[in-house]
Every structure is written in structure tokens, then in C-alpha cells.
Amino acid sequence: MAATMKDVARLAEVSLATVSAVLSGSTYVSPELTSRVQKAVAALGYAPNTVARSLKKGATKLIGLVVPDITNPFFTELVHEVQKRARTLGYAVLLCDSERDLEQERWYLRMLRAHLAVGAILCATGPDETYKDLANDVGIMPIVAVDHIIRASDYDSVVLDNVAASRIVMQHILSLGHTRVAILAGQQHLVPGRDRLAGFVDGLRAAGLDVIPELVRQGAFGEPEAFKAAQALMKLPEPPSAIFATNNQMLIGAMRALAESGIRCPDDISVVGIDDFAWAAAFSPALTTVRQPVDEMAAAALDMLVERVNGLDVAPRHIVFAPELVVRQSCVAPATKRASARRGKAAKSERAAKAPQLSHA
Known part of the structure; x- marks a missing residue:
């Protein structure tokens, strides 16, 4: 049978009011009595029913975290970081x-509102217009959007600079000599989907290249969709020399499609993606990716939410984090350029071998 507050008071030889004061921190209790209560709590394994106490007050210390896909490594890491900080x-x-x-x-x-959650972090899955009546469902419960901005005039948000993320990918790929670069894009009703495609287009145009429609494919931010899209790309009369997958699950889908088709990365094709994840360095080859500062994004979202819970009343705030390119082994110069470089090196060696040798007396 679970220990009660009365059991703690009996073992510590103090009143119920003293136990309550120590556990809640609501009033001063002498160090000696505090120590006795804490030792009794530890000895009995007592766990206060904070939920029941909060429900009596009409509020809880509960926040919601709604994600669109817990199997996605980005959201898995976000959950871990939010929980860790929330606990503190x-x-x-x-x-x-x-x-x-x-x-x-x-x-x-x-459901979160019905259970008296004080706020929620939402990684939304719908287009912006579907949230115009969100207040009808959540009332005054504060919401902070992460990854995808919703109703910017109503809710705080934390996002990656997705346009910049795609631009640095394209700068890297194009600097290696690629001109036929395919993209596996996400849904265009989501901010990451739109902005990452926009950054891809910006990168091409900055290099004086046109967008090739057949190289722009929809991967829906999912592994199976990206698998099919990558297969279709490699069956083109002139396949791309590089594939840019705009999230980690599409990157995995593309790599699986190449492996099952017997196409070698990076020898036959280069691959790069957005969303670094723990397995990226374990792939063969290790994958070049864009890293999001998930720990900082989680901390910023939770801090903003707690500020709202505590009554902060200011205009919605929007924090944008910078991306970081992590260069590994999945991107090299196109095969044609590598062959040309080899021929040039061989010709140089041949000329050197035929050059007259000077003799020294």
C-alpha cells in the first residue's frame, strides 16, 4: 500500500502542516524539521499526488507536446530535449x-485543454488556414509552434532558417561541379516544405542555372514516398548527378532506393539532406547533412511557453535558428568531372615522363 502524508508525518514526528510546507515550499520550515521530513519521504518512498492537488486548484504543471511523427529522428530528439528541460x-x-x-x-x-494542461508545444501538420479557429478548441491555453509556423499574428514560433539551410546545401553541391541536382521536396503547405524548395531554387539561380522540372520531386517528408521518387529519378534518360533530400526520412528513403538499385553513393551519385541524425555518420558512406540546433530550439520553445503560462502578454514572438552544414563522405564531384581530372592528371604525368632529362657532370 502506498505511503501517505500521514505516514510521513508520523515517521518524522511532525505535523501534517509541516510535511505539507516542506513538500510545497510554501512557508519556511527549520532545517532540522525539513531534514526529518525529507528522510521520512525517502524511507517510505512517498510520492505526493501533485495532479490531484493541482486539479483542486483548477490548474496543473502539465504541458502538452504534439508532434506529427514520433518515428522521425528530428521529433524524437525534440521530445527528449523538451522533456529534459521541462523536468528541471x-x-x-x-x-x-x-x-x-x-x-x-x-x-x-x-484533450489537453480538458485535462487542464497549462500550455502546449505544437508541431503542426496542417496548412495555416486550418488553424484560424484554433482558439475555439484550446481557449486561452498558450501554444508555441515549432518547425511549422501557424497564425503568426496569434502564436509564438520557433523554426529553422529553412531557406538558408537549402542555400548552403546547394552552395556545397554546386561547388563540387554538379549541375543536374534533384530535390525531394516536402509538402508545400508546410513552412519547411515551401522554404526548403525556395532555397533550392535560389541556389540554382545564384549559380546561373535553371530549374529542371523533372528533377523536382515530391517526397512528402516520408521514407516510402522518397523511395519511389528516387527510383523514378534514377530511371530518367539523364539521371541527376546529385539528390538533395529535404528531411532525414526522405534521405533514408533515397539511400534505400539507391542501394536496392545497385547505384553507388557517392561514386555514381552524391546525396545530401536536411536534418542531421545519430545514424547519419554510421551510414556507408557517412551522410552530409544540415544540422538543426534541436536542443536550443526545444529550450527556446519551452521558455516562451512558460513565460506565457506565467502571464506574459506581448505580441507573438518568432525565433529563427541558423542551420549548420555537416560535411561527410556522401558528396563528391560528378563522375564526369572526376574522369576528366584523372585524364588530365595522366596526361600531365605522361608529359613529365617524356620530358628530356638533364644530366649533371
Whole structure:
């Protein structure tokens, strides 16, 4: 049978009021009595029912975290970082996976409100216009959007500079000599999908290259869709020399398609993606990716949410984080350029061998 507060008071030889004061920190208790209560709590394994106490007050220390796909390494890491920081701030996190289903996402938000969550971090799955009546579901419960901005005039947000992320990818790929670069794009109703495609286009135009429509494919931010799109790209009469996957799951799908088709990376084709993840360095070859500062993004989102919970009333704030390119082994110069370089090196060696040799007396 679970220990009660009365058991703690009996063992510590103090009143119930003293135990309550020590556990809540609401009033001063002498170090001696505090020590006795803490030792009794540890000895009995007592766990205070903070949820019940909060419900009596009409509020909890509970926040919601709604993500579209918990199997995506980006969201897995985000969950870990939010939970870790929330714990230090005294909050519990209720995780909800919407599975990219707008109705399921909305149901979770209503459920969080019904359970008196004080706020929520939302990684939204729908287009902006679907959130115009969000307040009807969540009331005054604060929401901070992460990854995809919703109703910028109503809600705080934390996002990556997605245009810049694609630009640095393209700068790297084009600097190696690639001109036929394919992109596996995400849904265009999502900010990351739109902005990453825009950065791809910007990168091409900055290099004086045109967008080749057949090299722009929809991967829907998913592995199976990217697998099919990458297969279709490699069956073109003139396949691309590089593939840019705009999230980690599409990167995995593209690599699987190449492996099953017997196409070698990077010998036959270079591959690069956005969203670094733990396995990226374990692939063969290790994958060149763009890293998002997930720990900083999680901290910023949670801090903004707690500020709202504590009554901060200012215009919505939007924090944009800079991307970082992590160069590994999955991108090299196109095969034609490598062959040309080899021929040039061989010709230089041949000329050197035929050059007259000077003799020294």
C-alpha cells in the first residue's frame, strides 16, 4: 500500500502542516524539521499526488507536446530535449503523436485543454488556414509552434532558417561541379516544405542555372514516398548527378532506393539532406547533412511557453535558428568531372615522363 502524508508525518514526528510546507515550499520550515521530513519521504518512498492537488486548484504543471511523427529522428530528439528541460522547470510533459492527421491533432489539443494542461508545444501538420479557429478548441491555453509556423499574428514560433539551410546545401553541391541536382521536396503547405524548395531554387539561380522540372520531386517528408521518387529519378534518360533530400526520412528513403538499385553513393551519385541524425555518420558512406540546433530550439520553445503560462502578454514572438552544414563522405564531384581530372592528371604525368632529362657532370 502506498505511503501517505500521514505516514510521513508520523515517521518524522511532525505535523501534517509541516510535511505539507516542506513538500510545497510554501512557508519556511527549520532545517532540522525539513531534514526529518525529507528522510521520512525517502524511507517510505512517498510520492505526493501533485495532479490531484493541482486539479483542486483548477490548474496543473502539465504541458502538452504534439508532434506529427514520433518515428522521425528530428521529433524524437525534440521530445527528449523538451522533456529534459521541462523536468528541471517542474513540469510534466504529455506526448501526443498526431501521425500527420489534422483531426487527430485537433482532438489531442482538445484533450489537453480538458485535462487542464497549462500550455502546449505544437508541431503542426496542417496548412495555416486550418488553424484560424484554433482558439475555439484550446481557449486561452498558450501554444508555441515549432518547425511549422501557424497564425503568426496569434502564436509564438520557433523554426529553422529553412531557406538558408537549402542555400548552403546547394552552395556545397554546386561547388563540387554538379549541375543536374534533384530535390525531394516536402509538402508545400508546410513552412519547411515551401522554404526548403525556395532555397533550392535560389541556389540554382545564384549559380546561373535553371530549374529542371523533372528533377523536382515530391517526397512528402516520408521514407516510402522518397523511395519511389528516387527510383523514378534514377530511371530518367539523364539521371541527376546529385539528390538533395529535404528531411532525414526522405534521405533514408533515397539511400534505400539507391542501394536496392545497385547505384553507388557517392561514386555514381552524391546525396545530401536536411536534418542531421545519430545514424547519419554510421551510414556507408557517412551522410552530409544540415544540422538543426534541436536542443536550443526545444529550450527556446519551452521558455516562451512558460513565460506565457506565467502571464506574459506581448505580441507573438518568432525565433529563427541558423542551420549548420555537416560535411561527410556522401558528396563528391560528378563522375564526369572526376574522369576528366584523372585524364588530365595522366596526361600531365605522361608529359613529365617524356620530358628530356638533364644530366649533371
